[in-house]
Amino acid sequence: MADHTLDAKGLNCPLPILKARKALKDVPAEGILEILATDPGSVADFEAFCRQTGHELVEHSEEGGTYRFLIKKAAA
DSSP states (O other), rough: OOOOOETTTTTOOTTHHHHHHHHHTSSTTOOOOEEEOOTTHHHHHHHHHHHOOOOHHHEEEEEEEEEEEEEEEOOO
16 A cells, blocks of 8 residues: 555656656655656656665566556655
């Protein structure tokens, strides 16, 4: 279960990443942020984002052109 959900559908790079970075500020340490996006490039973008920031990409999936990501915020 996600602590927060970010709807980034219809947005292209780099907006989903920028909005996720901002949304993570409201997620508690080790909490989960769910992101919904439609940009196919978001898969590689969120993988790189998590590697660079220390957050964990717990899960990602695609259904009907919508990409769903679960990111676990790094411990404080």
